[in-house]
Amino acid sequence: MATPDDPLSGPLPDTMRAVVLTAHGGPEVLEVRDVPRPVPGPGEVLVRVGAAALNNTDVWTREGDYGRPGPPAGWRGPIAFPRIQGGDVAGTVVAHGEGVGPELVGSRVLLDPAVYDSERPDALPVDILGSERDGGYAEYVVVPAVRAHAVGDSPLTDAELASLPIAYGTALGMVERGGVAAGHTVVVTGASGGVGLAAVQLATYRGASVVAVSSTGKIDAVRSAGADHVVDRRAGDVVEAVRAVAPHGVDAVIDVVAGPTLVAGLDLLRDGGRWVVAGALDGHTVPLDVRSLYLRNLVLVGSTMHTPALFEQLVEIARAGAVRPVVAATYALAEAARAQVELAERRHVGKLVLEPHQR
Known part of the structure; x- marks a missing residue:
């Protein structure tokens, strides 16, 4: 009772x-x-x-x-x-x-x-x-x-x-499904939003180098969250701007934006790289040549929220205050x-x- x-x-x-x-x-x-x-x-x-x-x-x-x-x-x-x-x-x-x-x-x-x-x-x-x-x-x-x-x-x-629960749980699910680990280079789109900023912090916590895509006026805040490089999405071609700071490619993209960037940006991935998408702020319907996936063993992953095991990880992070x-x-x-x-x-x-x- x-x-x-x-x-x-x-x-x-x-x-x-x-x-x-x-x-x-x-x-x-x-x-x-x-x-x-x-x-x-x-x-x-x-x-x-x-x-x-x-x-x-x-x-x-x-x-x-x-x-x-x-x-x-x-x-x-x-x-x-x-x-x-x-x-x-x-x-x-x-x-x-x-x-x-x-x-x-x-x-x-x-x-x-x-x-x-x-x-x-x-x-x-x-x-x-x-x-x-x-x-x-x-x-x-x-x-x-x-x-x-x-x-x-x-x-x-x-x-x-x-x-923490929804934004950071969603971001942790994306980071996990993207196989993000220490030494990786990771792109985070929509990096000033709730899930995007969480992904920046969690990827940094895992020891990855983060290239964040954000908008004018929010760049300093995203950099303060742990991003190594911040690309202004309004300042020109985002894909080419990312390529300029990560010329050898990236291991994963944590994407809450989708739209044209998803198709144009697949070439940023190293062979075997992972593109994890959990949002479609820039558009949900995209033309995709599937050969761009299978010829280079790329992985395109849809991700919604977290699992019980991932939430346990999040609770441990919360208890320690490891991510604020x-x-x-x-x-x-x-x-x-x-x-x-x-x-x-x-x-x-x-x-x-x-x-x-x-x-």
């Missing part, structure tokens, strides 16, 4: 403040409401949300636009309204349901937002917090206990921890709509984060 008290603030309230997505549409469909506090069921824990980071998935879910034909939908298809968004959550466990021991209560945790297709370490996500089920744009959230990972005395703040996410700004719950607008405008570098108990 659930434990009755919140060790941070006394008895648990019956209601909580939350940002509720009422329909697909513009920022106006996000409403701040008082709603019933969720109660953990069997195998679940209740988490007091310390911070919830924003992601592009939040905007695309609100808009109902994941680029697929058909009526508006979320990540996996139609979603039920009202829905509380927010897949990136860090906080403290304050209650548990049946079948869960009390050990986690009082623990600072990082939440894995995924539900997987199996119990294998390499299982793939089939559901995500804040899309198929209520997430962290609220003062409290319920999750399966197995997805709440204690981070102990991590030196990272809650806002930094909350920046860049937090661009924090907001109160009442500012969620404005935060999503600013996210979509892409003028920032790093993560935008809600702090639900901030007043």
Whole structure:
């Protein structure tokens, strides 16, 4: 049964403040409401949300636009309204349901937002917090206990921890599937965005030399994140600019942009190199001569999010504070709509984060 008290603030309230997505549409469909506090069921824990980071998935879910034909939908298809968004959550466990021991209560945790297709370490996500089920744009959230990972005395703040799951989980999946290792030369496109900046930091953490592709005004911030070279995507031919700083080719490309660069840039890869794509900001349909792949043993990989084993790696990184996410700004719950607008405008570098108990 659930434990009755919140060790941070006394008895648990019956209601909580939350940002509720009422329909697909513009920022106006996000409403701040008082709603019933969720109660953990069997195998679940209740988490007091310390911070919830924003992601592009939040905007695309609100808009109902994941680029697929058909009526508006979320990540996996139609979603039920009202829905509380927010897949990136860090906080403290304050209650548990049946079948869960009390050990986690009082623990600072990082939440894995995924539900997987199996119990294998390499299982793939089939559901995500804040899309198929209520997430962290609220003062409290319920999750399966197995997805709440204690981070102990991590030196990272809650806002930094909350920046990790989706962006850094996606980036870690790309880096892993790209076989990135010490001594490699790696290109990261879209390097000032959430996933791109995470990939710069994680590839650097693995000992790779990073060539980042970013935009004017964000180059210094991307370089500060660990990039050895930064190419301005607005200053000319990106592929030739990368070739100029990596004349002997690259081992992997971590790509969230796709579009024409994917086709033109394949020649940058050394034989046996890997191009990993997890986004299509510059276009999702490209003409590809498959001979450019098989004649040089190149590998083109699609990558979505992380696996349970990769999330365990991410938790270890979080516990050690080995990678420190860049937090661009924090907001109160009442500012969620404005935060999503600013996210979509892409003028920032790093993560935008809600702090639900901030007043």
